[in-house]
Each structure stands twice: as structure tokens, then as C-alpha cells.
Amino acid sequence: MDNILLVVLSICWANVASAFVGEMFVRDGRRWPYGIAPQRTYASLTRNEGDVYNMTPSCVRAMLEAAHLPGLHQDRSNYSKLDVMLDSIGKPGAGLLSRNLLWYGSYQQCSDLTDTMYCLNTLNVNLTALASQYSQVELGVCLPKVCNESDATNLLWSLDKIVTGPWKSAYAALQMFVDIYVDKKSAGSVCETSLPMTAGAIVSIAICCCLAVLLVLGSVVDWYMSQPHPVSYSFWINNARRNKTDLTSDHNINDGNSGGLESDPLLRSSPALTLSTQLVSYPDRNHGSWYTRALRCFSLQKNVLFVLDTKHRAASVPCLHGIRVFSMTWVILGHTYLWPQFVGCSNLHEMYKMVSQFSFQLVLNSTFAVDSFFVLSGMLVMFWTLRKVDSDGGSFSFLKFYLHRFLRLTPAYMFVLMLWTNLVQYWGGSPGWRWNMADHRVCATHWWTNLLYINNFYPSHLKGSCLGWTWYLALDMQFYLISPLVILSAHRFARVGLAVSVGVLMTGSLLATSMLVYINKFQIDGSLLLINDIFTDESTSFNGTKMTLESPLGAYESRIFDKPYCRIAPYLVGLCIGFMVRRLPSVSTTSFAKAPARWFAVFGWCVCLCLLVSPIYGLYGAYHSEESLSNTTTIFYYTFSRLAWALGVGWLILACFAGYGGYINSFFSHGLWLPLSRLTFSTYLVHPVLLYLLFLGLDVPVYYTNVSMVAYFLAALISSYAAAFILTVAVEVPFVELEKMVLKT
Numbered sequence: 001m002d003n004i005l006l007v008v009l010s011i012c013w014a015n016v017a018s019a020f021v022g023e024m025f026v027r028d029g030r031r032w033p034y035g036i037a038p039q040r041t042y043a044s045l046t047r048n049e050g051d052v053y054n055m056t057p058s059c060v061r062a063m064l065e066a067a068h069l070p071g072l073h074q075d076r077s078n079y080s081k082l083d084v085m086l087d088s089i090g091k092p093g094a095g096l097l098s099r100n101l102l103w104y105g106s107y108q109q110c111s112d113l114t115d116t117m118y119c120l121n122t123l124n125v126n127l128t129a130l131a132s133q134y135s136q137v138e139l140g141v142c143l144p145k146v147c148n149e150s151d152a153t154n155l156l157w158s159l160d161k162i163v164t165g166p167w168k169s170a171y172a173a174l175q176m177f178v179d180i181y182v183d184k185k186s187a188g189s190v191c192e193t194s195l196p197m198t199a200g201a202i203v204s205i206a207i208c209c210c211l212a213v214l215l216v217l218g219s220v221v222d223w224y225m226s227q228p229h230p231v232s233y234s235f236w237i238n239n240a241r242r243n244k245t246d247l248t249s250d251h252n253i254n255d256g257n258s259g260g261l262e263s264d265p266l267l268r269s270s271p272a273l274t275l276s277t278q279l280v281s282y283p284d285r286n287h288g289s290w291y292t293r294a295l296r297c298f299s300l301q302k303n304v305l306f307v308l309d310t311k312h313r314a315a316s317v318p319c320l321h322g323i324r325v326f327s328m329t330w331v332i333l334g335h336t337y338l339w340p341q342f343v344g345c346s347n348l349h350e351m352y353k354m355v356s357q358f359s360f361q362l363v364l365n366s367t368f369a370v371d372s373f374f375v376l377s378g379m380l381v382m383f384w385t386l387r388k389v390d391s392d393g394g395s396f397s398f399l400k401f402y403l404h405r406f407l408r409l410t411p412a413y414m415f416v417l418m419l420w421t422n423l424v425q426y427w428g429g430s431p432g433w434r435w436n437m438a439d440h441r442v443c444a445t446h447w448w449t450n451l452l453y454i455n456n457f458y459p460s461h462l463k464g465s466c467l468g469w470t471w472y473l474a475l476d477m478q479f480y481l482i483s484p485l486v487i488l489s490a491h492r493f494a495r496v497g498l499a500v501s502v503g504v505l506m507t508g509s510l511l512a513t514s515m516l517v518y519i520n521k522f523q524i525d526g527s528l529l530l531i532n533d534i535f536t537d538e539s540t541s542f543n544g545t546k547m548t549l550e551s552p553l554g555a556y557e558s559r560i561f562d563k564p565y566c567r568i569a570p571y572l573v574g575l576c577i578g579f580m581v582r583r584l585p586s587v588s589t590t591s592f593a594k595a596p597a598r599w600f601a602v603f604g605w606c607v608c609l610c611l612l613v614s615p616i617y618g619l620y621g622a623y624h625s626e627e628s629l630s631n632t633t634t635i636f637y638y639t640f641s642r643l644a645w646a647l648g649v650g651w652l653i654l655a656c657f658a659g660y661g662g663y664i665n666s667f668f669s670h671g672l673w674l675p676l677s678r679l680t681f682s683t684y685l686v687h688p689v690l691l692y693l694l695f696l697g698l699d700v701p702v703y704y705t706n707v708s709m710v711a712y713f714l715a716a717l718i719s720s721y722a723a724a725f726i727l728t729v730a731v732e733v734p735f736v737e738l739e740k741m742v743l744k745t
């Protein structure tokens with residue numbers, strides 16, 4: 001049957017081509033193309049107005065009137081408005097067997113018409129030649145604005161009653177396809193209409209305006225206080241009482257006395273003071289009244305200089321910045337290749353063939369980059385908390401510990417959520433824009449799950465959650481909540497406390513993962529999103545490659561992928577690395593010359609290389625084998641692959657810290673990575689939004705090739721860091737400074 005359809009489509013399009021190459025002729029003083037004139041082409045529209053399949057009479061009349069209205073531009077004045085509307089309708093194209101099921105038509109041509117709207121129909125079709133899960137066609141139509149979404153769907157069963165002549169031949173293939181293969185009851189449509197300004201959008205715009213005012217005021221106040229200027233007697237008194245600082249020594253005020261804060265000449269504004277001694281500036285944010293200091297947190301010049309600073313702070317581990325930047329780049333790479341699966345591409349089948357390519361394993365397994373973030377997060381939490389506890393004599397404040405983390409992450413997080421929920425829907429327009437922007441409606445009702453960092457538990461599926469990519473932040477917060485158990489045990493009982501606490505949690509996590517894999521009978525690594533989300537058969541083959549998959553991606557996501565009890569292993573490794581970095585003294589690079597240390601480092605790097613490579617390329621052979629993976633192998637890979645990756649990253653950090661990193665340490669510790677590293681959090685928040693804008697902003701479906709995807713990746717990478725720079729300077733850094741001021745951390 002499918003072969004017959006392809007033959008019919010070919011014959012119909014051949015007839016259309018032959019019909020359209022005819023010469024134009026004159027009728028009623030106008031030149032009509034291809035022998036088409038309203039009196040002839042749309043005569044049946046008048047006769048069949050009441051017989052059109054379930055279309056509203058007002059919609060049919062509007063289409064009839066469009067037959068007598070001019071088209072778009074002067075150079076196309078021979079076409080009527082209805083000609084342009086019909087020409088804008090999507091049509092079956094080549095590559096059906098490659099899953100070219102996105103027949104958008106011409107969105108821009110329809111939008112250029114007045115009083116028209118573009119609608120996208122989703123049609124469930126029964127094509128045995130295609131995988132059953134992806135036999136859904138998206139077809140665009142152009143209608144007058146008086147029509148509704150039901151008219152957009154019903155139009156597909158009414159084309160033969162609306163048009164005649166060559167246009168009828170042009171749509172004969174589409175009409176036959178719809179009549180034979182489409183289930184009318186399951187068809188749906190979404191139309192592009194002007195969106196009203198909601199209350200949430202108005203409030204969001206108001207918040208953005210207030211933020212802009214704060215940035216301007218903060219910048220002005222900071223500039224003023226950073227400039228040398230004369231100060232009055234009252235300013236000296238007020239500022240001195242609040243800050244309790246020696247203004248004479250700190251700000252180079254020299255009145256010939258050694259007096260500090262309580263010096264008589266300063267307090268009495270002695271006549272002996274000259275103009276030069278009354279000039280003072282306050283370059284840092286710790287001077288002035290509380291509201292002055294709060295405003296200076298929003299200083300653009302201060303925040304920009306902070307972000308762009310390439311000097312490493314004392315007692316830090318410089319290599320972390322390079323690792324963080326490359327992990328973020330890897331995440332963007334994986335999401336760029338993955339996103340066309342969500343928003344649609346015209347050669348979906350070709351995309352799946354890349355799974356078996358050796359180089360593509362790096363893309364498929366980009367989720368290991370998130371495990372690198374877990375290692376870094378655990379390491380930094382242990383390192384800095386131990387340092388704080390040691391400096392405070394062993395005291396630990398749970399309230400300040402948790403409040404610090406919440407205030408550190410939430411402002412920028414909620415700002416992006418606000419933009420996504422209330423404003424992003426107004427930013428674009430394309431064939432699939434309205435259809436694919438359903439997530440903002442989820443955020444309108446489930447935003448509170450993100451605020452509480454439980455969005456990895458409720459809703460139960462990532463595809464139904466708000467800002468689905470923020471499951472990582474929920475996991476990181478949940479790991480942070482239990483981290484004091486390990487940190488305080490390590491502080492109190494040293495290595496024994498660390499080993500016991502980490503050992504118990506690690507054992508529980510590995511057992512839980514292996515049991516869930518065994519019970520659900522997962523057969524391949526769930527990070528291979530491109531496979532699991534497509535094939536639900538017990539075995540599916542293409543291009544000579546056989547893959548055994550007994551469960552869809554949804555089950556893996558909801559039961560293992562975003563659950564803390566299955567993903568905590570890398571975080572625990574990070575806690576151990578942080579303890580070792582804090583408690584063990586740094587090893588000089590000269591010790592590498594000693595034979596035992598040298599051979600130990602060589603052995604460690606060899607093991608590290610194996611640990612990093614095996615999780616990424618460990619399944620490559622399975623794609624070229626007719627034999628499916630055994631249950632034991634599958635369980636082993638699921639359970640230990642992320643732990644192995646975390647151990648490899650952990651060695652990299654320790655080796656660089658201990659002086660065994662060599663050129664690798666020099667590369668990852670370069671100061672140029674530091675500014676990009678400070679943008680990582682904001683980049684993670686905004687890059688999926690940029691990917692939506694990038695792919696959904698196209699009027700045609702994405703055509704999946706390595707060249708095109710590399711171009712999209714570079715565009716996404718650059719634009720994401722640019723947007724993250726704005727978010728960091730305007731939102732993240734100001735609220736971090738406010739948090740420091742409030743909690744005095």
C-alpha cells in the first residue's frame with residue numbers, strides 16, 4: 001500500500017508540473033498564470049459552500065472572497081489571495097521513508113497576507129513502512145482569521161470541494177493521502193493568533209524594568225563613590241560610625257597626624273585640613289550605608305570587571321575552571337544534536353544512522369558531562385565547608401549553610417523561569433513555534449516545584465516538567481541537603497568518618513540502580529536518547545544495525561536518570577576528592593622526579609584514561625553486533641559507568657592539584673577559562689532557551705547533517721555564553737553580593 005502511495009504521489013506531482021508550465025492568458029483585463037482564473041478555478045466553491053466538510057460558513061465565505069482579492073506584491077499581482085493561501089499549504093515531499101513528515105508549507109508567505117493565520121495540523125497516519133511511534137505528520141495550512149482550529153483540520157478533507165483545475169491536481173496527492181491514511185478523530189490543529197498580554201507578562205516586564213533601574217542606579221552610585229570627591233563633616237561622622245575603619249590609612253588621607261578613626265583633626269574638621277586632604281574615594285562595596293552598599297551590588301562596571309577577571313583566588317584549585325568550561329561545552333554539544341528530535345527535522349531516519357558512528361558516541365553520551373558537574377560540586381562543597389568549619393573552631397550553622405545555597409542559585413534560576421513562562425512565547429514565530437512552546441503552560445502551574453527543587457520527582461516525567469533541563473539543579477540541591485552528614489563525619493572522625501558515610505551512601509545507590517535496571521529490564525544505556533525515544537519494538541534494525549530495546553526513554557528518565565538515589569555516586573566521589581584536597585598538602589612538582597612518584601603518576605593517568613573512555617565508547621561494539629547485550633553486562637554498565645567516569649575526573653583533579661598534571665594542568669588552569677567558568681551556571685540555564693529560539697525560528701524543518709549541526713552548535717555555544725554574560729552581570733552576581741552582605745559570608 002505504501003509503494004502505491006509513493007507512485008500516486010509521483011504521478012500527481014508530474015501532472016501538476018505539466019499543468020503549471022502552460023502559458024499565461026488574459027481574461028477580464030488581467031493575466032492569469034497557468035490558465036487559472038477565479039471564475040474557473042473556484043466555481044465549485046460557490047456551488048459547494050454548504051457541502052464543505054464541517055467547515056464554518058463564515059470561513060468558506062472568507063475563502064471565496066479571497067479568490068477575488070489581489071495577492072501579496074506587485075510582482076505577483078496575477079495571483080489572487082486565495083492562490084497564495086493555497087500555495088502556502090504544506091504538501092508531501094520526497095523522503096517519506098526517511099521520515100520527512102513535517103510539511104510546513106510557507107509560513108512566511110501566509111504571514112505576509114492580511115487577515116490570515118497559519119495553522120499547524122498534527123495527523124496520525126498509518127504507514128507500515130515507517131516506525132509506528134513516529135508516523136505523525138505535521139502539515140501547515142493558511143486560512144482567513146475568521147476560521148478556527150477545527151476549520152484548519154477539516155480543510156484537509158475539503159480541498160476537492162474548494163478547488164478545481166490545476167490546483168485540484170496539485171492537491172490530489174494530498175487529498176488522497178489524507179483520505180486513506182489519516183485518522184480524522186485524532187487530528188488536531190494549533191493556529192498562530194495574536195497573543196494577548198497576560199498579567200504574568202506585564203509583571204515580568206515590570207520586574208525587568210525595575211532591575212534595569214537598579215543597574216543604572218547602582219552603576220551611578222558606584223561610579224560616584226569610586227571618584228575622589230570632597231566630603232563634609234557629617235559624611236565623616238556617619239561613615240566612620242557605621243564602618244569603624246581607619247579612613248586615614250585606608251584612603252591615603254594625610255593630615256600630618258597619625259590619627260585614625262578617632263583622630264581629632266578628622267572628627268572636628270580642622271581648618272588645618274587642605275582641599276587635597278578632604279578628597280576620598282571608596283572603590284570597594286563595603287563602605288557607606290546599607291542601602292548604598294546594596295545599590296553598589298548592581299554596579300555594572302564592578303560586575304563586568306569581576307566576571308572578566310583572570311586571576312585565580314588564593315587557596316583555589318585552578319584546573320576546576322577549565323574542566324567546568326569543557327563540561328558545559330559538551331552539554332551544549334549534546335543538546336544541539338538532540339534538540340531537532342524534539343522540534344522536528346526532515347530526515348529523522350538519517351539522524352538515527354549516526355548512532356552507529358564511532359565519533360557520534362561523544363555526542364550520545366554527553367550526559368556524562370553532568371556527572372562531571374556533580375564531582376566538581378561535591379568537591380567544592382567539602383573543600384570550602386571544611387575550611388569554614390576549621391576557621392570557626394568546629395562550629396557549623398545548618399541554617400546559614402542551607403540558606404546560602406538557596407540564595408546563591410534561586411534568583412537567576414527564577415528569573416529565567418519567569419522569562420520562559422511569561423515572555424518567551426512572544427519572542428518568536430514559525431511553523432512549529434506555538435506547538436512546541438507548550439512547556440511554558442506547564443510552568444504556569446508547576447513553577448513551585450522548581451522553586452522547591454523537587455521538579456525531578458513531580459511531575460513524574462521530565463517531558464511534563466517545567467524547564468525540563470533543570471533536573472540537574474534539583475539533584476544538586478538534594479545532594480547538598482545531605483552533604484553535612486558526610487562533611488561533619490569527615491571533620492569529626494577524619495578518614496574513618498568519611499569512609500563510613502560515603503560507603504553507606506555509595507552502596508545504597510549502586511544497589512538501587514542495579515535493582516531498578518533488573519526489575520525494569522532496561523537493555524541499553526538510557527543516555528542514548530536518540531534510540532530509546534524512537535524504537536519501542538523488542539528489536540529494530542536499520543542499516544544493518546540491530547538494537548534491542550525493551551523499554552522507552554520515559555521509563556528510564558522517570559526511574560533512574562533524574563533520581564538522586566541513582567545519580568549520587570559522582571557527588572560522593574567529589575566529596576572524597578574535596579576532603580583529600582583540603583587535608584592533604586600540595587605536592588611540589590619537583591617530587592615528580594622521584595621514581596616511585598613518577599611511576600605512580602603514569603599508572604594513575606593510564607587508569608584515568610581507561611575510566612574516562614570506557615563509559616563513552618563501551619557500547620560501541622553493541623551497535624554492530626547481531627547479539628544483544630546480556631543482562632549482566634547491561635546491569636554492570638548502568639550501575640558503574642557513571643561511577644567510573646567520576647573516578648576518572650577525580651583523578652584528573654587530584655593529579656593537577658598534586659603537581660602531576662603537567663601540560664594538562666597548565667591547559668585547564670589557564671586564566672582564560674576563569675571568565676567562562678563564572679558564566680557556567682547562567683549558561684546552563686539559558687542555553688536550551690537559545691536552542692528553542694534557534695531551531696523553532698526556522699520556517700523549514702531542520703535537515704540533519706554533521707556540517708549543519710556543527711554550525712548550529714557553534715551558534716548555540718556563542719549565543720549561550722553571550723546571553724549568560726548578561727544574566728550573570730545583571731542578576732546572578734548582584735544577588736550573590738547581596739547574599740554576602742546579608743549573611744556576611
